[in-house]
Amino acid sequence: MVSQNELLKHLNRLNLAQFEEVLFRLKIDPAIIPSSFAEQSIRAIRIIQRLKQEPEGLERLEKTLAEPAISIIGKQYTGYEIEAQVKQIVGEYTQQPLEGREAEKRRLDEFVRNNTSGVLLVTGAAGFGKSTLLSHWQQTQQEDYFIVYHCFSYRYEKTRSLAEAYRHLLKQLYLYCNIRNGEFPNDENGMRDILVGMLREPISAESKGLVIVLDGLDEADKTFEPFFTELSAGVFIIAAARAEEGEEPKYLRNWTDNAHRLYLKRLFRKAISKWLEQIQELVVYSQNKDFVKRLDKITDGFPLYLRFLIDDLRQAADVEQVLAQTPPGFEKYVEQQLERLDELDLPEQRWQFFALLAVAKGVLEKEDIKRLTQMRDRQLRQLHQSWQVTRWMQITEGKFYAFAHPLLATTFASQLGDDAEDALQNLIDYCSQWQDHHSAYALRYYTEHLRDLQQWEELYAIARDEEFFTTQQQQLPDESDLPLKTVQLALWGKAKTDNVLGMAEFLLVHPQRLMQIAQESPLEILRAGNIIRALALADKFAPRHCMLWYLLLAWDLAIDATQNRENMEQAWEILERLQQKDLPRLLEPWMKDCAIYLLVRLSVATKWTLINLSRFILSDHSLAELCRKLAEEGEFAAAFDTAKQIDNSYEQSKVLAETRYLQTNQTPTILYQYRVFRSSRREDVLTETAKAQAQAGNFIAALNTVQQIGDSYEQVKVLIEIAKTQPNPENFAAILNTAQQIGDSYYARIEVQYAPHRVQLNFIEALDAAQQNDFLSKRALVLTEIAKTQPTPENFSAALETAQQIDSSYYRALVLTEIAKAQPTSENFAAALQTAQLINDSEDRAEVLTEIAKAQALAFTEIAKTQAQEENFTAAFKTAQQIDSSYYRALALTEIAKAQPTPENFAAALKTAQQISSFNRESVLAEIAKAQAQAENFTAAFHTAKLIDLSFYRESALAEIA
Numbered sequence: 001m002v003s004q005n006e007l008l009k010h011l012n013r014l015n016l017a018q019f020e021e022v023l024f025r026l027k028i029d030p031a032i033i034p035s036s037f038a039e040q041s042i043r044a045i046r047i048i049q050r051l052k053q054e055p056e057g058l059e060r061l062e063k064t065l066a067e068p069a070i071s072i073i074g075k076q077y078t079g080y081e082i083e084a085q086v087k088q089i090v091g092e093y094t095q096q097p098l099e100g101r102e103a104e105k106r107r108l109d110e111f112v113r114n115n116t117s118g119v120l121l122v123t124g125a126a127g128f129g130k131s132t133l134l135s136h137w138q139q140t141q142q143e144d145y146f147i148v149y150h151c152f153s154y155r156y157e158k159t160r161s162l163a164e165a166y167r168h169l170l171k172q173l174y175l176y177c178n179i180r181n182g183e184f185p186n187d188e189n190g191m192r193d194i195l196v197g198m199l200r201e202p203i204s205a206e207s208k209g210l211v212i213v214l215d216g217l218d219e220a221d222k223t224f225e226p227f228f229t230e231l232s233a234g235v236f237i238i239a240a241a242r243a244e245e246g247e248e249p250k251y252l253r254n255w256t257d258n259a260h261r262l263y264l265k266r267l268f269r270k271a272i273s274k275w276l277e278q279i280q281e282l283v284v285y286s287q288n289k290d291f292v293k294r295l296d297k298i299t300d301g302f303p304l305y306l307r308f309l310i311d312d313l314r315q316a317a318d319v320e321q322v323l324a325q326t327p328p329g330f331e332k333y334v335e336q337q338l339e340r341l342d343e344l345d346l347p348e349q350r351w352q353f354f355a356l357l358a359v360a361k362g363v364l365e366k367e368d369i370k371r372l373t374q375m376r377d378r379q380l381r382q383l384h385q386s387w388q389v390t391r392w393m394q395i396t397e398g399k400f401y402a403f404a405h406p407l408l409a410t411t412f413a414s415q416l417g418d419d420a421e422d423a424l425q426n427l428i429d430y431c432s433q434w435q436d437h438h439s440a441y442a443l444r445y446y447t448e449h450l451r452d453l454q455q456w457e458e459l460y461a462i463a464r465d466e467e468f469f470t471t472q473q474q475q476l477p478d479e480s481d482l483p484l485k486t487v488q489l490a491l492w493g494k495a496k497t498d499n500v501l502g503m504a505e506f507l508l509v510h511p512q513r514l515m516q517i518a519q520e521s522p523l524e525i526l527r528a529g530n531i532i533r534a535l536a537l538a539d540k541f542a543p544r545h546c547m548l549w550y551l552l553l554a555w556d557l558a559i560d561a562t563q564n565r566e567n568m569e570q571a572w573e574i575l576e577r578l579q580q581k582d583l584p585r586l587l588e589p590w591m592k593d594c595a596i597y598l599l600v601r602l603s604v605a606t607k608w609t610l611i612n613l614s615r616f617i618l619s620d621h622s623l624a625e626l627c628r629k630l631a632e633e634g635e636f637a638a639a640f641d642t643a644k645q646i647d648n649s650y651e652q653s654k655v656l657a658e659t660r661y662l663q664t665n666q667t668p669t670i671l672y673q674y675r676v677f678r679s680s681r682r683e684d685v686l687t688e689t690a691k692a693q694a695q696a697g698n699f700i701a702a703l704n705t706v707q708q709i710g711d712s713y714e715q716v717k718v719l720i721e722i723a724k725t726q727p728n729p730e731n732f733a734a735i736l737n738t739a740q741q742i743g744d745s746y747y748a749r750i751e752v753q754y755a756p757h758r759v760q761l762n763f764i765e766a767l768d769a770a771q772q773n774d775f776l777s778k779r780a781l782v783l784t785e786i787a788k789t790q791p792t793p794e795n796f797s798a799a800l801e802t803a804q805q806i807d808s809s810y811y812r813a814l815v816l817t818e819i820a821k822a823q824p825t826s827e828n829f830a831a832a833l834q835t836a837q838l839i840n841d842s843e844d845r846a847e848v849l850t851e852i853a854k855a856q857a858l859a860f861t862e863i864a865k866t867q868a869q870e871e872n873f874t875a876a877f878k879t880a881q882q883i884d885s886s887y888y889r890a891l892a893l894t895e896i897a898k899a900q901p902t903p904e905n906f907a908a909a910l911k912t913a914q915q916i917s918s919f920n921r922e923s924v925l926a927e928i929a930k931a932q933a934q935a936e937n938f939t940a941a942f943h944t945a946k947l948i949d950l951s952f953y954r955e956s957a958l959a960e961i962a
Contacts, residue, residue, distance in 0.1 A: 122264065294323060347379040347382055639659045
């Protein structure tokens, strides 16, 4: 057992992702320890204290820290970059002194202590210390509250982005709620809706209160609207923005309702005296009333001015002389400092340097500055070595340059005058040459400069330029929203100039760019060396597709894992991340086949046993198939381990027998041989030919081709395609006849093809029962498709008769549900429900019952709509009341109310709508409001619209009413 100090040191060395993984593995609720914005040493101490309270707690920690999975977790996680940038900015503010704000800190303390929940707005002019106050205050609250912190800043593209803000807030809230790998939708509205829902939920009694701090609302690239409609007890939001007292800028317009207010004023002499006490070189002046009075008069208590002047005084040989020579007013001070820079032995390009940073919209890179100023590395180093230069700057990683505060950029631009104007033009000219240098600054901000100068034609040309779009993707792969922003600026320009045709053009370009971005492959991105972006893109897919992408990425890395240890670690990390997700069961056959193939390939390449992962995503039938494939590859240990995970005793015993047989004889099973046979080139060609003929409307030729396909399994698949192509009535009989003639042709063929093996193994027993069930299911579905197109009793009878022959209750219930959808009678739904109750596997049974419930709801909704349209309102209302789902029942009642717009009907629809879960409720209420408006009942429509919480649906309803 290592010492407690060693454990603390180990915890302090972990990166943020590793630290969070340790919390999850130890089952420590993240909400009970300080948040990620607290110092890691404090968080580490809390973990040690927590584990010392339980037997062998520290031993568990030691074992967890020693696990290989912890050591290989790197910076490969969603939101790493924005998290790092925000922490860096907050860290810089906490390094600055905070004096004279004791009263404001008390106001913040009282706000969270004396209220059960609420919103507090902190405002003040630029440079008055809002960010410094919040950064310091959140550090003092880490013990009592879980702090979620985000700041907008002009400094980086990501810290300006609305989408990145939502993503960063979601990540922290998922940690607070102990949700592993929560969902991050692609669009801002999707993320905002999740935030709205999460903040409505009551917080756990065991958890600390939640405080969300939002700084710099005025520096966001778009207006950041409130992301809450109501706050549960124990949840507080503190937001800060630049605004004079009594002013309400656009970005604060929707934040002020019912919000507490805190306005930061100038610092008074007592605060200035306390500030001087903290400075070793100036402590002697802290009690000098005349000195403090003069300092106050010069700066007028402006915190940003005080910060720079005190810094100046610290460096001075004669403090009194420097103070006497300092002018009143910050702008005059900056002018004086620029004059003093003229006296220093610095490169003459220093004015270009300051002017460029003053007019730039974001950070400039070292190479940009060198090209624009013609400075060499030696001259830049000379500027770096002068504190009179660097005191105004924020220089990151030695190559990213920006002013330390937005107000400094504005003030320097004003003082530099013509130099700043020339610098701006030079910068725009430089951006126009983006093809030559591919500067990140040009790719990010060129279009914004064009918009500001209203150079519309140049902006439109860039928005249309495919090469610019491609270069943005290649050079800035982590900023996938950037090309869309370019098109949005062009669209805004067309709207500004009232160019309707131009707006239409860019409305078409926007979805085109979206599709181009969506067509990117995570695999290609991974192979290009960007695993973070590959996983981020994979996360944007639907959960089941995302799972397959993860498996594919892990396999691609594992292929040459024996030659590259880093690839092996990354492959393992991807699989670890996958298993931490809320994994749904794979349903589509093609998805199951892909997963089985990839799991087998991973097992062969790495010798890893992926039992837990397989058990979560595959059904018993698919686990049996995985077991067979592993055995065919000679991976018998993995095959037997997989077989043990199968709950269905019949499937388990069968596949165990087959695996033992393979292990003994080392020869493929008849089933495996048949599947190889089935994938022959001739069968594939005939199948594709029949499909093409059907799609072209040549049904007779398609049916003739079907007759030539020797595999009945493929025959039924093709007939489904034919039945779906809306055949003419004269073709029905031929299709129906062909479908009914399909026999178990492959059984006979196997007997002939593999007769020599009958002595070794009874071939009928070797066939997978699920294949037979799948075959009959597809045949029944063909007949159902025909019955949908020509709904005669005979056709539905044929489909029902085939469905009743299916042995598997799972497949039989699914097919009966499809028939009930096509012919929605009570008898058909009763048959489906009765069969569903026979399904042994609880997950499969739940899945089928869910499908039946959906089908019933949809069917009865459509029936009710039809009855309402036929003015059979009594029957329609009766049908609607039979619908179990409150969502579909409300929709049906809304349709009835549209057809017969009486107050009673709308009241019934509204009453049902209130029973629906939050997100669906919003859409139904919007439909009811629109229906009320169409019935010219505008008062009721406005009342209903007010019940809608989500702005998207509320605005949609109000637009319809208007």
